[in-house]
Amino acid sequence: MATREAEKTSGTEARPRPAVRTRQSFETWSWFFMRISGLALLFLALVHFALTHIATDVAKTDYKFLSRRWDNPLWRLFDWSLLALALAHGLNGLRYIIDDYVRRPATRAAVKAALYTVAGVLFAFGTLTILTFKAKTL
């Protein structure tokens, strides 16, 4: 214990933190998350759109199409990753927008509570749909 304490002290004394390195706050992580999830979504969302909105006509993305796609667990994983990341990225973006435009603290809290509830319910709904899907013959 004593040695660790000593190391800690000598460590900070020998190399003081550079002034630019501030404490990593929630907002720093939020900023970082938006960049990383954004890069992942660039791939996930554009591939999803290209395959199910461009390569396949929207009128043909019926139950049969879905059953065939979700027959492969990797597509379920793909869709679930897209669901989770897009929802989190969008939710955080909406949080920025609310903080910018909804100025009254009570209204802001209410709008955020409503948004988080809807997003939470839909995340649970979507996850359950992907996990429990079993193709039925029509």
Add this chain to the structure above:
Amino acid sequence: MKPTSTVYRGRSGQWAFVLHRITGFGVFFFLLLHIVDVSLAARPNLYNEVHQVYGNIVMRLFEVGLLFGLVYHALNGLRIVLIDFFPEAVRAQTRLFAGVVFLTLAAGIPGAVVILRPWFRG
């Protein structure tokens, strides 16, 4: 411009920001709707009925809007990431924005044709 105007004269960077907000907001609400419609998969007949609606012209135009919004948001997001991680890139930010707009149109217009064509063919 009136001196009381709240419009910040930030030129292309400001428009990039405004468009990023609007497209992000729009794509998010489409996502919420999309989760609901896919969650109908537990009831195949209902799923098919609802997905048929996506084939009409109003929803197809909506889908074209989604394509433009999604591509713009993705590419401008890449521009933001580039500038944030490589600060030197800020010197090229106007050119990067022009590239984002050009690529959005270059991907969006052919995509719009593909999405709308089946409706015109009937």
